[in-house]
Amino acid sequence: MDLFLQNHQYNYIVRQAKLVISTIKTCSDNQVVETVKYTALSKVLDACPGLSGEQRHLVERLGELQTAEELQVYMSKLLQCTIKFPTLTEPQLKRLFPKVKKLRIPDLSDLEKHPLTYFTWTDSATNKKYLVYYRQPQSDKKSSGKLIGIEGQYTSTNKTGVCAFCKKPGEAAFFSAVAKTRSSHSPDYYRSVGQYICLDNKACNVQITELDALESFIEDISK
Incomplete structure (x- = not known):
């Protein structure tokens, strides 16, 4: 099948x-x-x-x-019938984050072992978090699949919180990214979009059961 x-x-x-x-x-x-x-x-x-x-x-x-x-x-x-996350390579990741001059590439060997909704890693040296999401092809819109990369600041809270993506309580971190458009209230500054998400992204990928919050987060950053 x-x-x-x-x-x-x-x-x-x-x-x-x-x-x-x-x-x-x-x-x-x-x-x-x-x-x-x-x-x-x-x-x-x-x-x-x-x-x-x-x-x-x-x-x-x-x-x-x-x-x-x-x-x-x-x-x-x-x-056996669940779609695996696309294989990622170093050149692909560099294309997703072209403005990052020294992108630290994570271990990609586990990607094909388990289904994922998103892939993420943290660069502790810069306190940056990188999130890669694969938007599945939409048959009704006749569009092909697309890899999307989000770069943002990562702040560990050392507290229990509810993850915006999987809606489950657990140790949370605040992930904030800069939107593409400037703030309407202060045209000199870009908007910052942030959410509390699971510190353990593997657990989040096991618990997530809908895409609305993740898609909304990505759309807010892309606006």
Whole structure:
């Protein structure tokens, strides 16, 4: 089967599937269990529009899950159909951040091991954070996929906060970037756009289940 799920969609399906298994384990009311299954499947199908017949059939197996062992098999099959993050090279990264004269290239060997929604690393020497996002091709807009690079300041808070991207609590850092357009209130200065995001980007990539906040952050910087 072709790769058809994005990382955030895979995460969302897994979250709903775990909810189903948890309900089966803790609830003896079959009607409640069936309601949870129906609701979970409905949410998943809404989050994964445009599925082909075979793709939909795979996703709908969520409604057949009964045990933790079946959940693991289901997750494994979904993972095999999840789109991996594009391979990144040093020349690509330098093109994404052309104004950075001494770009410190991170270890790229782990990129193909796990699905990602975004890739990020920190240069501790300059306190800069670099974020790379791959915007998937939009079939309805007939556009090709695009790599987007965001450079910004990184400030560790040493506090627990809610990540803007994955909406989960955890150790947070403040990531701020300069927008392309100047501030309307002070034309001599550019706008700064910032969000609190997970300090652990690997955890964030496992937890993120929708793209609205990340896309909005990128759009705000691009304006």
